[in-house]
Amino acid sequence: MMNQVHICRLWRTAAAAVLLLTASLAQAQLVIEITRGQENAVPIAVVPFGWEGTGAPPFDVAQIVAADLQRSGRFAPLDRKDMIDRPTSGEQIRFQDWRYLKSDFIAVGKVLPEGGDRFGVQFELHNVLTGQRLAGQKLSASNSSMRAVSHRIADLIFEQLTGIRGAFSTRIAFINVEGAPPQQRYKLIVSDYDGENQQVIANSMEPLMSPAWSPDGQSLAYVSFETRAAAIYVQTLRTGERRRVSARAGINGAPSWSPDGSTLAITLSRKDGDIDIYTLNLGTQVLTRMTFDPGIDTEPTWSLDGRKLYFNSDRAGSPQIYQIDVAEPKTPARVSFEGSYNARPRLSPDGKQLAVVYLDKGAYKIAAIDLASKAVQVLTNGRQDESPSFAPNGATLIYATQDRGRGVLATVSTDGRVTQRLAANVGDVREPVWGPFPAK
Amino acid sequence: MRALQLMLIVVTTAALMGCPKKPQTLPDSSSTPTDSGANTSGTSGSDISSSALSAEQREIEQLRQLGMVILFDYDRADIRPEYVNVVAAHAKFLNGNANRKVRLEGHSDERGSREYNIGLGERRAQAVRRALMLQGVTEAQITTVSYGEERPAVQGSDEAAYSKNRRVELGYGR
Structure with missing residues (x-):
């Protein structure tokens, strides 16, 4: 347990309660500022x-x-x-x-x-x-x-x-990075959605990336380079118990949980260097290849029924979103058509929209693609916005952005009208992922 | 690279202390077997001098002078003409030292999504791997890893920084 207790200045009066509630507190604190x-x-x-x-x-x-x-x-x-x-x-x-x-x-x-x-x-x-x-x-x-x-x-x-279920009792996970290369400290942190009650889940001098919540909110999958090579780990939050689930040659990245929690979709490059999407059954360890294209296929995410994967592929020359049938992964169908860069898809909780990283006049922004009409709505106005993740009630997205050269987190309402920023007091914060609703 | 540099300094110092009587001067870097037109890592000559440096270590030092970093264009993974000689020199070294392994670290600039950038870094590392293998280096001698945008060589959000961060670093660890 860490001795240093940092509390968001908004709720200094709550310090005693937070201290009791928290097993270990991170050094980073998030201060929330409503920007629009x-x-x-x-x-x-x-x-x-x-x-x-x-x-x-x-x-x-x-x-x-x-x-x-x-x-x-x-x-x-x-x-x-x-x-x-x-x-x-x-x-x-x-x-x-x-x-x-x-x-x-x-x-x-x-x-x-x-x-x-x-x-x-x-x-x-x-x-x-x-x-x-x-x-x-x-x-x-x-x-x-x-x-x-x-x-x-x-x-x-x-x-x-x-009439919308509140998402104030949810948690987020994110990566905090302090220092400059090659002396950087990476932390995988879980906190309440408002940045309170931070707990360090993993801590490394080598990069930590791509946290993903299990559907029951009990575990996180993430990528760690702690062995100087990429590997995917699954860690149970309550016990800290950790399992290395993929450490194959080359890329082990972009884990995404199937809705039933049984399987991870992951990106591997294996020996041949061909960057493709696979599913990995966590119980049986069975690995099934989903894509076969020589281009970069990565950033998979599941449909609500678990039958399809949405993913990013540059098979047509630039990153675009495709979908593929998990049971019969033959020819993927293209989903994004507007713009020269659509990456890192995340499905809205109602299954109707994909949030993506979208290149808009030289700036990387968060956009929503309506799956029925294919219409694109740009939601943010940063230059380097990335890692969109929906709140489980679909009302808000959290994402990573830059503020005067520093990585910060921000939220935007899914109509694009309300944005807020969550800045860490130490280092960069990035790759936020919004956890599921707590069990009722 | 820094680790290698340190290692060389330590080795050199130890070697000098071990046999202080006969310090020898290594050949100047201009006499490296390959054309040095593609040098990207500065032009200062080598003053490492020790009889205890193995031929292998001398060769690595020469490679270091020639270049341990290969830079790439935006969203590209093809090796630019100015790096052909660099790759050839590394291939030659690895062919002559079958027990040596090279670690290829692929990197991207910070723009766009992180996992896609891991893909770009991997593709670059694979391009160098293929080029080495085409020149006779065996699969067992090469490991690749992609750090994507996680480990920039240069901090900054402009093309000057980006162009130095889209790279493959070659490393000879033990």
Whole structure:
């Protein structure tokens, strides 16, 4: 366990809880900055939660909830200093006041001591205009789960008001790199989606790349050059147990889990140097070749039903997206037609779009290809944007971009209207991948 | 490369301390068996002097003077004409020293997606591998690895940096 504890300055007050919650904390911290907001974000008041116990309140639930809602880009939480009242339950709300403050919705709640390290967290959501109670629940928490419970409340509010499942209780994995070659330290880090609770999963002086979440969120596959050659590892997060699943000659790269978690699609070049896509059954170790082209075939990703792979191939002269039938990998069908560079496809959770790295007037940006119409929508405006990954609710993409020569992470709403940046305080961050929903 | 340099210095120093009486001067690098027109790694002459340096090590030092890095064009993996002599010199060395192995590290510039860049680096390493094998080097003497854009030689986001990062590095480890 590392002694050094760095906490995002947004939530310094939460330091005690984070310390309890985290096994090992990374040195990198992520500071979130909203760089482009939605004009029609819904105004909502998230009132600081009451505390029924003695002494200082154990946690600021409302701060986490408000930050989550704001980060989604769809909500504009009311600033605390503009609140003239602090109701903690529905019957205490004077709706007239909140109408005057132009909030459409109000969330109130309180934390109740339940003995020792147990707490009840009660919240209610009301429509300010009608006074109607839209949702209300009491959740149980401990010191170490207070942050998670706060994200859960944000999920419930988000789903109630948008009809879309909230993704505030999810995690991301990413690569952090410090130093300049040849003295670089690579870390594979898993954190909450907002950059909190960072845990170092792997740590190496040689490159770490291409993290991929198992569908159950229990494991990560990734590429490590720790033996001075590429190999693919699968690591169980809870236990740290690690297995080397492919260390063949040449490239061992771009792992992607099948939806049932049984198989990895990977890129190998093997002895002949022919860069192709294979499937590797993790149980049986059976390796099946999917592509046979002399060009570069890489960056596979699965269709929702696990029957197809989307991948990047430069067989026609420049990187473009193709799809292939896993059961009968004969002739791939081309999927991308616009632009001279379409790479690293990732399927949206509804299976309707592919996010890609797209070359647009000399700049690499994130674009979405609609699979039905093949229409391309450019979502970002960086020069070196890469590694798009969808949130499991499909509302947001996380990706890597550059800010004054430094690698940072950013998110963009899938309509391209809201972008935010997550910058590390140490080194570069890159290759973000958004984990699945937690088990319900 | 740096490791090799260090190793040579250590070997040289040790050798000099071991037999201080008869230091010899190695042939100047201009007398290397191949045309030095393709030199990309500076033109300073070799002043390594030691009788204890094996012929093999002298040859490697000469190769180092000639070039241990082959640069490539954007999105390309064909060996440019100015590197034909470099590849030939390395092939000649490997043919004459069948127990030596060369490690080919392929690299790309930072643009575009990372795994595709791993592919580009591999393709470049494979191009050098094929060229060496066409000149008689055996498969067993060559290992390749692609680092893609992960290990730039030069930091920076302009063509000056990119052109130095699209490369294959040849290394003679033990």
